Amino acid sequence: MHATIHRIRIAFSWLCIVGLVFAPTALLAAERPNIIFCMTDDQGYGDVGYQGHPVLMTPTLDEMAVTGLRLDRFYSASPVCSPTRASVLTGRSPNRTGVFRWGNALRPEERTLSALLADAGYRTGFFGKWHLGSIRAGRPTSPGARGFERWTAAANFFMNDPWMSRDGQPVQLVGEGSLATVDEALGFIREAAAGDQPFLAFVWFGSPHTPHQATEELKSLYADQSPKLRNYYGEITGVDQAMGKLRDELRELDIHRQTLLMFTSDNGGRTVDGADHRGLRGQKSDLWEGGIRVPALIEWPGRIVPRSTDMPAGTVDLFPTFLDLAGVPRPTDRPLDGISLVPLLDGAMTSRPQPLGFWDYSQPETIGMKSDEIVQQLRAVLDSGGVGEINEGILHPATQPWTELDVYPGRAAWMDNHWKLHRTADQRYLLFDLAQDPAEQADVFAEQASRGRRMSEELRAWEDSVIQSVRGADY
Secondary structure, X not given: OHHHHHHHHHHHHHHHHHHHHOOHHHHOOOOOOEEEEEEEOOXXXXXXXXXXXXXXXXXXXXXXXXXXXXXXXXXXXOOOHHHHHHHHHHOOOHHHHOOOOOOEOXXXXXXXXXXXXXXXXXXXXXXXXXXXXXXXXXXXXXOHHHOOOEEEEEOOOOOOOOEEEEOOEEEEOOOOHHHHHHHHHHHHHHHHHOXXXXXXXXXXXXXXXXOOOOOHHHHHHHOOOOHHHHHHHHHHHHHHHHHHHHHHHHHHOOOHHHEEEEEEEOOOOOHHHOOOOOOOOOOOOOOOHHHXXXXXXXXXXXXXXXXXXXXXXXXXXXXXXXXXXXXXXXXXXXXXXXXXXXXXXXOOOOOOOOOEEEEEOOOOOOOOOOHHXXXXXXXXXXXXXXXXXXXXXXXXXXXXXXXXXXXXXXXXXXXXXXXXXXXXXXXXXXXEEOXXXXXXXXXXXXXXXXXXXXHHHHHHHHHHHHHHHHOOOOO
């Protein structure tokens, strides 16, 4: 039954493509488009039907893969969540911004996409997992302080019936976690669509982060799987259903041709939870492909011709891309690590003009963060007159991790199209040709010595630049 429905939806999608190809007016670019950016939490590269997963049901995402731009080599800036989220907002390597690991707050001095678009006349809204600072109103690291005029934020990942902070006021949403998040976002989207300003909406799901708690209805779709996988797969299908409701509403409002809708994940999944990386090496927390290559789709019926691309792109590219689409100048007073993907959207870019850099600096400090408990603590403080602090689990690095340029802690990677260089924590270099070896099994550094030396020098120069940013040179 599910397979039949899936085939019908895909067939309908191809009819839509034919209509786009033979209707030139449908391809006219919208001026100052609406932008909706959706991101899951710990979803593996292969955890979607369109990548050939043998069990998962993701008909909405499968349809988007046919009707939009499918990015088969899209990379999160980090193998863990908070740093990747910082890269989306700033277009910069997370280490530059002080977000080295999960739980670090984004520095208030950073320029954010949301603030720049708000200044340019966009309505801005944030909904879902924040994990970049405070969820208290008036705090310098809250969504409101980062340019979001409307926000309903969870401190970290969340489950069903989640507690969130709505513009600083604690509320408990009702229903399956992903659907409740989309419902909250749709209130803002409907209001914004009725006006004459374009809008930016971030929808950051809490699934499929562990612990997995799918609803009974979603688990029943996977009755022949183990209890663990019923919950894991059920959460992903819950995300898919929420994306379906969002897409349907854009069409009901008749704004889908003026709206760029993007879907991706903040990093790879955990294999112990059931994540599938389609044969890629590694998982969450690794700089191997399984830790940073994530599913990614962009749908924009008014502009994008449906197709797929294997050009490497990443979350650091979204800041300059969205600014360019909105006609907003990029900041020139600090380094950006991303490039504009507008030529890629228009079919005019097939290779990446500059490499992608990754640097995972693993701080030993970690703080457990249970989002519902944090929001409930906030409610208790506000109910008592607003006096008192809550433990939001935020890490503010008090000292710089590097004092000398010859200290390069952690692991790093440098990706130049299909060539990928790794620097290990013990300062060894490994080189892989992803075109021939996507699973990163055969180190060819010795055979490609000249290329390896050049790429290692480029990586070191980039790391030196990042260190200067960490020290505050950009502010």
